Amino acid sequence: MKLSFRWYGQDDPISLEYISQIPGMKSIVSAVYDVKPGEVWPRESLAQIKEECQKHNLVFDVVESIPVHEDIKLGRGDVDNLLDVYCENIRRCAEYGVKCVTYNFMPVFDWTRTQLDKKASDSSTSLVMYWDQMKGLDPLKDDIHLPGWDSSYTQDQVRELIGAYDKLGEEGLWKNLEKFLKKVIPVAEECGVKMAIHPDDPPYPIFGLPRIITNEENLDRFLALVDSPSNSLCLCTGSLGCAKSNDIPKMIEKYASKDRIAFMHIRNVKIMEDGSFEERAHLSSCGSLDMYEIVKALCKHGFDGYVRPDHGRMIWGETGKPGYGLFDRALGATYINGLFEACQKNCK
Numbered sequence: 001m002k003l004s005f006r007w008y009g010q011d012d013p014i015s016l017e018y019i020s021q022i023p024g025m026k027s028i029v030s031a032v033y034d035v036k037p038g039e040v041w042p043r044e045s046l047a048q049i050k051e052e053c054q055k056h057n058l059v060f061d062v063v064e065s066i067p068v069h070e071d072i073k074l075g076r077g078d079v080d081n082l083l084d085v086y087c088e089n090i091r092r093c094a095e096y097g098v099k100c101v102t103y104n105f106m107p108v109f110d111w112t113r114t115q116l117d118k119k120a121s122d123s124s125t126s127l128v129m130y131w132d133q134m135k136g137l138d139p140l141k142d143d144i145h146l147p148g149w150d151s152s153y154t155q156d157q158v159r160e161l162i163g164a165y166d167k168l169g170e171e172g173l174w175k176n177l178e179k180f181l182k183k184v185i186p187v188a189e190e191c192g193v194k195m196a197i198h199p200d201d202p203p204y205p206i207f208g209l210p211r212i213i214t215n216e217e218n219l220d221r222f223l224a225l226v227d228s229p230s231n232s233l234c235l236c237t238g239s240l241g242c243a244k245s246n247d248i249p250k251m252i253e254k255y256a257s258k259d260r261i262a263f264m265h266i267r268n269v270k271i272m273e274d275g276s277f278e279e280r281a282h283l284s285s286c287g288s289l290d291m292y293e294i295v296k297a298l299c300k301h302g303f304d305g306y307v308r309p310d311h312g313r314m315i316w317g318e319t320g321k322p323g324y325g326l327f328d329r330a331l332g333a334t335y336i337n338g339l340f341e342a343c344q345k346n347c348k
């Protein structure tokens with residue numbers, strides 16, 4: 001496996017120097033963050049990320065993410081031009097050494113939480129999604145400002161988008177995803193890039209919006225749309241793991257054996273009685289997921305893709321971007337290192 005860490009570029013309060021001091025750290029996961037979806041990424045921006053990483057003996061080889069324009073997901077507007085731009089961005093990333101590109105196909109919102117700084121009994125804070133805070137919210141009637149949702153949309157735009165997705169439905173979204181893949185995957189193959197779709201977070205409908213990258217049946221359907229190693233998964237344990245019905249080690253076993261996992265996001269969540277969930281420390285005993293079984297399933301199939309510690313808690317007084325502090329993600333990285341060392345030695 002190749003250990004990686006997400007870095008938000010020059011504005012990230014966590015420096016590449018600090019990241020490079022985490023044992024075993026090799027790859028940087030980043031993106032051009034100041035360009036809107038549907039626009040071409042300037043080569044200078046990619047070159048700059050690459051150079052900065054090199055200065056710290058790190059490699060910029062994973063992109064998270066190239067966002068998919070809502071019109072591609074909705075199949076409206078100038079889709080063909082938007083798809084051309086998307087392909088051009090893949091080519092440009094490859095020119096600067098990128099091997100894996102993450103993206104998602106979630107309508108409107110990337111992820112849903114009701115609170116970003118829920119205090120645990122040890123005074124650490126983390127992101128949570130509580131149903132009792134969600135219930136009663138109706139984006140068609142109320143002005144909703146959930147943390148993490150794109151604040152560049154006006155409430156009217158959100159309502160329009162929700163209406164459009166409602167009309168489209170799940171099958172319509174599948175159709176548009178297929179069109180996207182048929183255009184993009186051949187380009188990725190050509191330039192040696194693995195496209196890794198991130199599952200929906202959480203993996204069930206929110207406010208009636210269709211969600212399709214959610215469970216084993218749908219992952220099978222997704223991978224069959226274009227049967228190529230370039231059409232791969234970013235298997236996020238914490239996203240898929242929010243649904244009790246998803247058996248994460250079993251899913252990893254299946255997709256790693258077929259070489260269809262390009263990228264692993266490893267983190268733990270605690271699922272509550274009512275289906276609410278809290279992001280927790282990476283350790284198995286801190287949440288609902290068995291991290292040992294997860295890593296064991298990867299090692300059994302000689303997994304050599306990218307791995308990153310996903311969201312961490314805020315600990316030791318650190319402040320910053322929720323989920324993306326240094327300390328707890330670094331602890332996660334060393335824990336992941338330990339699990340891999342043990343599992344790899346056991347597999348031999």
Ligand SMILES: [Mn+2]
Nearest residue numbers: 236239265310
């Ligand atoms: Mn993730």
